Amino acid sequence: MRPVRSRLFWILLPLLSIVPIQAETGYDAWLRYPPVTEGVLIDAYGRLPATIVKLDNSPTLTSAQNEIVRGVRGMLGRTLRMESRPVQGGMILLGTFAAVKQALPGTALAADLITDGYWLKATVTGGRHVLLITAPNDRGVLYGAFALLRHIALHERIDQLDEKSNPYAPLRWVNQWDNLDGSIERGYAGRSIFFEDNHVLADLTRAADYARLLASIGINGCTINNVNANPRVLTPEFLPQLARIAAAFRPWGVELSISVDLGSPKTIGGLNTFDPLDPLVAAWWKQRVEEIYRIIPDFGGFVLKADSEGRVGPSTYGRTHADAANVLAAALKPHGGIVVYRGFVYNHHLDWRNLKNDRARAAYDNFHDLDGKFAANAAVQIKYGPIDFQVREPVSPLFGGLKHTNETIELQITQEYTGQQRHLCYLVPMWKQVLDFDLRVNGGDTPVKQIVAGKTFHRPLGGFVGVANVGRDLTWLGYDLAMANLYGFGRLAWNPNLAARQITEEWTRMTFNDDPRVIGTIVHLEMESWKVYEGYTGPLGLGTLTDILHGHYGPNIESAERNGWGQWIRADHKGIGMDRTLATGTGYIGQYPPEVARQYESLETCPDHLLLFMHHVPYTHVLHSGKTVIQYVYDSHYDAAEEAQQFPRWWQALQGRVDEQRYRAVLDKLDYQAGHAIVWRDAVSTWFLRESGIADAKGRAGHFPGRVEAESMRLDGYTVEDVTPSEDASRGKAAGCNTAPKNCTASYTYRGKSGWHDIDVQYFDANTGVARFELFVGKQLVQSWAADAGLPSNIPNGDTSTRKRIAGIELQPGDEIRIIGEPNGGDNASLDYIEIKEPAP
Numbered sequence: 117m118r119p120v121r122s123r124l125f126w127i128l129l130p131l132l133s134i135v136p137i138q139a140e141t142g143y144d145a146w147l148r149y150p151p152v153t154e155g156v157l158i159d160a161y162g163r164l165p166a167t168i169v170k171l172d173n174s175p176t177l178t179s180a181q182n183e184i185v186r187g188v189r190g191m192l193g194r195t196l197r198m199e200s201r202p203v204q205g206g207m208i209l210l211g212t213f214a215a216v217k218q219a220l221p222g223t224a225l226a227a228d229l230i231t232d233g234y235w236l237k238a239t240v241t242g243g244r245h246v247l248l249i250t251a252p253n254d255r256g257v258l259y260g261a262f263a264l265l266r267h268i269a270l271h272e273r274i275d276q277l278d279e280k281s282n283p284y285a286p287l288r289w290v291n292q293w294d295n296l297d298g299s300i301e302r303g304y305a306g307r308s309i310f311f312e313d314n315h316v317l318a319d320l321t322r323a324a325d326y327a328r329l330l331a332s333i334g335i336n337g338c339t340i341n342n343v344n345a346n347p348r349v350l351t352p353e354f355l356p357q358l359a360r361i362a363a364a365f366r367p368w369g370v371e372l373s374i375s376v377d378l379g380s381p382k383t384i385g386g387l388n389t390f391d392p393l394d395p396l397v398a399a400w401w402k403q404r405v406e407e408i409y410r411i412i413p414d415f416g417g418f419v420l421k422a423d424s425e426g427r428v429g430p431s432t433y434g435r436t437h438a439d440a441a442n443v444l445a446a447a448l449k450p451h452g453g454i455v456v457y458r459g460f461v462y463n464h465h466l467d468w469r470n471l472k473n474d475r476a477r478a479a480y481d482n483f484h485d486l487d488g489k490f491a492a493n494a495a496v497q498i499k500y501g502p503i504d505f506q507v508r509e510p511v512s513p514l515f516g517g518l519k520h521t522n523e524t525i526e527l528q529i530t531q532e533y534t535g536q537q538r539h540l541c542y543l544v545p546m547w548k549q550v551l552d553f554d555l556r557v558n559g560g561d562t563p564v565k566q567i568v569a570g571k572t573f574h575r576p577l578g579g580f581v582g583v584a585n586v587g588r589d590l591t592w593l594g595y596d597l598a599m600a601n602l603y604g605f606g607r608l609a610w611n612p613n614l615a616a617r618q619i620t621e622e623w624t625r626m627t628f629n630d631d632p633r634v635i636g637t638i639v640h641l642e643m644e645s646w647k648v649y650e651g652y653t654g655p656l657g658l659g660t661l662t663d664i665l666h667g668h669y670g671p672n673i674e675s676a677e678r679n680g681w682g683q684w685i686r687a688d689h690k691g692i693g694m695d696r697t698l699a700t701g702t703g704y705i706g707q708y709p710p711e712v713a714r715q716y717e718s719l720e721t722c723p724d725h726l727l728l729f730m731h732h733v734p735y736t737h738v739l740h741s742g743k744t745v746i747q748y749v750y751d752s753h754y755d756a757a758e759e760a761q762q763f764p765r766w767w768q769a770l771q772g773r774v775d776e777q778r779y780r781a782v783l784d785k786l787d788y789q790a791g792h793a794i795v796w797r798d799a800v801s802t803w804f805l806r807e808s809g810i811a812d813a814k815g816r817a818g819h820f821p822g823r824v825e826a827e828s829m830r831l832d833g834y835t836v837e838d839v840t841p842s843e844d845a846s847r848g849k850a851a852g853c854n855t856a857p858k859n860c861t862a863s864y865t866y867r868g869k870s871g872w873h874d875i876d877v878q879y880f881d882a883n884t885g886v887a888r889f890e891l892f893v894g895k896q897l898v899q900s901w902a903a904d905a906g907l908p909s910n911i912p913n914g915d916t917s918t919r920k921r922i923a924g925i926e927l928q929p930g931d932e933i934r935i936i937g938e939p940n941g942g943d944n945a946s947l948d949y950i951e952i953k954e955p956a957p
């Protein structure tokens with residue numbers, strides 16, 4: 117009998133056929149391996165051999181084999197048979213060149229592969245289909261395995277694979293800035309996955325999973341502790357703990373390295389000196405290094421920050437950076453280890469009154485004369501720009517200034533000055549510009565990527581280092597969309613010639629899905645985000661106009677001025693910008709090779725986006741774009757903040773197209789960013805209006821239609837307070853509730869037009885407690901929320917200023933809008949203003 121189906125069944129049928137999108141935490145990042153559902157692809161991938169053979173038992177090859185089994189099971193729903201010897205039928209064959217040669221004599225191997233490079237080759241030998249994944253070394257085979265899985269995840273053909281891929285540079289590292297107590301310097305995603313309470317964590321599952329992520333993008337080294345290093349890391353009690361992390365990394369081909377403190381021979385070694393030229397000091401390092409290699413044979417080496425930001429260094433004994441690097445290098449050399457010496461050396465007590473002083477000069481001035489003096493197993497690690505990871509900087513001239521010294525470039529995946537993983541700011545487009553920048557050393561074609569990879573000056577060592585701050589948050593970086601930076605860094609370190617858009621598309625498809633709308637929206641968001649962030653934080657080469665003395669997060673323009681840190685923008689009533697010219701300024705521009713120097717020296721040829729980094733000009737200076745500097749500043753802030761308002765709207769189009777959990781989490785972040793972009797816009801525009809005295813030609817700066825200041829509302833319990841810096845609050849003031857545990861109330865009688873409105877409540881979310889707010893219209897409670905974002909300050913300012921949007925409220929003249937603030941801990945439920953607007957179309 118045919119089953120009888122109810123009407124309801126037929127109504128529900130279309131819904132039943134929709135595969136529900138599973139909630140996801142983000143933990144799997146781009147290694148999710150979701151099922152391939154397209155019929156054509158299922159057929160094509162169905163021809164994949166059913167057996168996977170690994171030719172030796174090394175931990176790395178075992179990872180490669182397991183990973184392919186895992187990926188194929190996830191994506192193709194098949195469980196491959198695992199073997200350790202070639203079989204009669206078809207197979208996926210994993211092995212180094214040496215092993216393949218033995219197992220399949222006569223197989224012609226790709227001679228042009230270098231260490232870590234891999235070859236994927238679909239072939240027929242002895243009548244059987246073999247998908248060969250081979251490489252000169254184990255790690256290369258693992259990278260090949262990930263490459264194969266990437267092809268499948270991207271739904272690319274694999275039946276005729278013949279892909280050889282070499283890494284662009286030997287050194288592809290991340291530096292974590294984790295402290296042994298479990299905190300992370302500039303960490304925005306929870307505590308360390310390595311340390312707690314001055315010990316290595318007992319459970320290193322996260323460390324191993326991190327290594328897997330790193331391996332999947334070709335990263336071969338991880339420095340696990342802060343460059344502001346705790347000497348304890350080298351103590352005999354600590355080394356065995358480090359060995360456990362190395363063991364967690366090893367199956368993924370990630371070498372462990374550590375940051376060390378140059379003062380260690382004295383602080384923990386019992387010597388009365390740490391003079392790098394003292395034989396006792398050299399012997400101490402040698403002995404420590406031997407001890408390390410005894411328990412960690414594949415140890416990568418040391419990273420050293422010295423004579424910088426309060427760290428001790430060779431200057432204590434009148435020695436050079438090369439002396440300091442070389443004493444470590446000598447100890448590491450017999451074991452194949454390297455030392456990476458940070459070029460981030462500058463005086464943070466510069467006299468700001470001296471117009472010739474310039475922090476940007478520091479790296480070149482400190483290292484250029486030492487060119488050729490560093491050991492062959494040492495490299496100088498240079499931040500991409502001469503200041504410190506700003507939203508925009510010119511490339512460091514030091515890249516072109518060391519021809520006989522190994523270099524690495526330091527990029528920052530951690531968004532220290534670029535929104536701290538609360539703002540979307542995708543840095544791959546910026547890194548591409550930096551890496552492609554042609555320094556024209558000796559008038560030749562010398563892009564930064566080639567120099568740091570050792571290609572230009574034929575150096576044996578070199579590469580790419582990304583400062584990363586993954587933490588215990590399940591999303592790793594605290595924000596799903598920020599993971600594109602980690603992915604992009606790895607892909608560029610492997611091949612800096614990849615296009616930013618291609619990298620972003622790959623990442624999006626693997627992290628989310630293949631829906632063209634999803635791909636289009638996310639790629640667009642990511643690709644726009646750096647330009648937008650720069651636009652509302654610090655355009656024209658000013659750098660991020662943030663609070664450089666504290667959190668490096670919200671706006672605080674003047675924190676850059678009149679102190680020894682040297683991030684000056686030299687703004688006064690008449691003009692702005694650092695004069696770094698040779699003719700009249702600090703001479704910094706002279707550190708570049710002549711062609712580049714000529715371009716920057718002249719106002720005619722200096723690009724607008726670096727103008728104020730290189731020149732001091734009046735606010736009325738006309739840019740190449742035809743706008744004056746001051747009008748550009750206003751326009752840039754208004755336009756970029758407006759674009760940030762679109763981010764959550766674009767994202768909303770993806771509801772139901774990405775899993776609900778990540779959809780919500782990302783939407784919250786983009787909403788927050790849209791609000792904070794307004795804080796930035798207002799702070800910077802207000803400050804420039806006040807400083808320059810020149811009005812915004814479009815009449816926006818200083819005018820806030822629909823805004824009701826908290827200080828002008830009826831206040832019960834709330835008291836009016838000044839905010840510092842004043843531009844971080846609307847009209848410079850806030851209302852704080854200092855009556856804890858009693859609540860405070862701010863109310864206002866609406867007199868505008870009746871109809872639907874959005875109400876924005878601007879409040880300050882201090883990190884010392886969790887205040888709560890309730891918003892009433894008349895007697896009706898419309899919204900309540902907690903101020904629990906964990907922002908980087910404990911007072912009302914640009915770090916803590918936060919917007920809560922309450923959309924779609926019907927208001928009528930005479931309605932009372934009332935906010936009740938409930939203080940908690942040190943969070944005084946401070947209010948800045950409310951803004952009542954007609955809803956955006």
Ligand code: GCV
Binds near residue numbers: 343344460504
């Ligand atoms: C690890 C900047 C950061 C510091 C960091 C330093 C460095 O100054 O703010 O947190 O210290 O750079 O790179 O050494």
